Amino acid sequence: MFISLQELQLRTVRFKVDIPQGEIEYDNNITQKSTLHAEGTAQLLNHSLGEIRVWGKLAVTGEALCDRCLESATFPIDKTFDLVYMPADEASSASENEVDEAGIEVGYYEGGGLPLNDVLREVVLLALPMQLVCSEACKGICPACGGNRNQRDCDCHAEAMDDRWSKLKNFRAEVGPRN
Ligand SMILES: [Zn+2]
Ligand SMILES: [Zn+2]
Numbered sequence: 001m002f003i004s005l006q007e008l009q010l011r012t013v014r015f016k017v018d019i020p021q022g023e024i025e026y027d028n029n030i031t032q033k034s035t036l037h038a039e040g041t042a043q044l045l046n047h048s049l050g051e052i053r054v055w056g057k058l059a060v061t062g063e064a065l066c067d068r069c070l071e072s073a074t075f076p077i078d079k080t081f082d083l084v085y086m087p088a089d090e091a092s093s094a095s096e097n098e099v100d101e102a103g104i105e106v107g108y109y110e111g112g113g114l115p116l117n118d119v120l121r122e123v124v125l126l127a128l129p130m131q132l133v134c135s136e137a138c139k140g141i142c143p144a145c146g147g148n149r150n151q152r153d154c155d156c157h158a159e160a161m162d163d164r165w166s167k168l169k170n171f172r173a174e175v176g177p178r179n
Helices: 116-127 156-175
Strands: 002-004 013-019 036-046 051-065 072-087 105-109 113-115
Touching: 002 116, 013 116, 036 116, 051 113, 051 116, 072 116, 105 116, 113 116
Parallel strands: 072 105
Antiparallel strands: 002 113, 013 036, 036 051, 051 072
């Protein structure tokens, strides 16, 4: 669906969409694990400046690789959003998103309007947690043997600890006893 500036000049546009998996390309190996459902409203905020406000709610399950163990992890997203888009030629730096003084996310569009899928992609990326982990308790990958510590407990961790202690002992030996 395309949110056209021409149409917005005549009326408020409402949308209710179900986007199948694979239709929107996300960054960073993030994919949709479910149909994305979104509904909301687009409105021209300021006719002369061409500012488009898009708000509503979105629900989808995203999938990405866990930052710690690199296994795929799912991220349920159920979020309300409220975004403002300005024409790219009005902005000094296009395409990069900025947060204005009021804390509202501001994006940019080019030409006669805004593809709704671009908005939805933005909302999904903003909704993802900073750290993508399969679970808070994820033990990650062992830096020594490369094994997934969630699946198998290796002995490397204990050795690494021993190594740290021996380094400390050596350090003490070099520095010498206190006083
Ligand atoms: Zn993990
Ligand atoms: Zn290991």
